[in-house]
Amino acid sequence: MPYDYVAVLLPGITVMTAIQSASQSGFGMVADLESGLMDKFFVAPIRRSSVLAGKLLADGIRMAAQAGIILGIAALLTLANWKIPFATGVTGALLVTLLAAAFGVAFSGLSNFVALRTKNTEATMMVSFSLTFPLLFLSTAMLPKASLPVWVQNFSAVNPVSYIADASRGLILTGFDWSAIGNAFLAVAAFGVVLNGLAVLAFRAQGK
Structure with missing residues (x-):
């Protein structure tokens, strides 16, 4: 079965961009710790969790904007070839954007956790x-599952990126598969609860 090259790669590109942006969240956390900005928040009469929540909200908005730009460029490229950009229209594009941004916010939890524990940009980056790359290339982000080696298919079954990629690719190529969409959001939620839970614990431990 032939695939549209742009449509097949698009979910992987949006997820990769979200991961890279999530890494920047940790770098920013290290910078805030080093500058003393976080010390001011720690002594302010506000809940510490609200500081982290505000940071994650800003990250999510930035990631959604990035995903929207990528999808917009892809739509223009598709229209240039006289094809319909997305099988599910604007609603599908918004869902793809939301999935990418939600995963980015979830991954920000890991980046912020490492930043808070190490207070080191190099460690956070590493x-x-x-x-x-393991999350991307041991998933269906860059290729459909049928095109992957069997051992990669097995690993991709437990990789949250695969759920996002499959749901996004379906929204772009075929239509609304609410089972796949629901599974993608559940995978992101589980991933986010664990990683951002670690970040919250590390954040609360600061300044004590």
């Missing part, structure tokens, strides 16, 4: 980047 951990974030060392996980980026």
